[in-house]
Amino acid sequence: MEEYKQVxxxxxxxxxxxxxxxxxxxxxxxxxxxEIVEKGGVWREWLNEWVRSGQKKVVVKVDSEKELEERxxxxxxxxxxxxxxxxxxxxxxxxxxxxxxxxxxxxxNIIDRVTGDLKLL
Amino acid sequence: MEEYKQVxxxxxxxxxxxxxxxxxxxxxxxxxxxEIVEKGGVWREWLNEWVRSGQKKVVVKVDSEKELEERxxxxxxxxxxxxxxxxxxxxxxxxxxxxxxxxxxxxxNIIDRVTGDLKLL
Numbered sequence: 001m002e003e004y005k006q007v008x009x010x011x012x013x014x015x016x017x018x019x020x021x022x023x024x025x026x027x028x029x030x031x032x033x034x035e036i037v038e039k040g041g042v043w044r045e046w047l048n049e050w051v052r053s054g055q056k057k058v059v060v061k062v063d064s065e066k067e068l069e070e071r072x073x074x075x076x077x078x079x080x081x082x083x084x085x086x087x088x089x090x091x092x093x094x095x096x097x098x099x100x101x102x103x104x105x106x107x108x109n110i111i112d113r114v115t116g117d118l119k120l121l
Numbered sequence: 122m123e124e125y126k127q128v129x130x131x132x133x134x135x136x137x138x139x140x141x142x143x144x145x146x147x148x149x150x151x152x153x154x155x156e157i158v159e160k161g162g163v164w165r166e167w168l169n170e171w172v173r174s175g176q177k178k179v180v181v182k183v184d185s186e187k188e189l190e191e192r193x194x195x196x197x198x199x200x201x202x203x204x205x206x207x208x209x210x211x212x213x214x215x216x217x218x219x220x221x222x223x224x225x226x227x228x229x230n231i232i233d234r235v236t237g238d239l240k241l242l
């Protein structure tokens with residue numbers, strides 16, 4: 001049976017508190033889901049399968065904004081639902097700081113082409 | 122203009138890594154959104170307003186499972202979208218451990234009746 005997951009790529013070069021990080025990751029996951037609900041199609045089928053199998057989520061890291069952007073672009077090319085999260089900067093970070101990228105839910109073997117080499121946070 | 126937010130209540134008495142915590146909070150936020158999309162009604166209007174205004178999310182804490190459960194029940198009574206998140210227990214925690222509760226999006230003044238006295242994580 002095909003496995004589905006969401007993966008969030010976070011920047012490890014930023015200093016974020018536990019709460020701040022959790023909110024950024026949640027923004028990324030929710031933004032992907034909302035885009036999928038709006039657009040439908042095969043993405044919606046992926047979403048349904050993923051919910052049915054328990055909503056697997058994984059958090060991995062990169063160490064720069066450049067790397068974050070490159071992974072995001074790679075996901076778009078592969079047709080994976082993706083959200084690029086920029087902090088509004090009310091606390092902790094400068095306004096407009098990119099913090100993380102949400103990917104999926106999508107089949108794990110497709111997402112792994114974007115994040116398979118990245119370490120867990 | 123009315124303010125909308127999601128609030129996630131997490132247990133501070135559990136030892137969770139940053140990544141684990143982020144995943145639990147994201148589960149809570151996504152689960153609420155999925156339930157709202159399915160059920161529609163006024164909740165769906167709250168969701169739309171919240172998305173339009175930038176998806177405000179706040180993470181607060183309680184120090185026991187009992188307290189978590191009580192807040193969850195209070196939210197249900199008030200008609201707030203709510204998700205009760207139980208960890209599958211593959212890593213870090215015992216299987217079946219309740220970790221957090223997601224609330225909203227809903228008008229801030231309603232959610233504050235459940236979590237207004239709780240401290241930020």
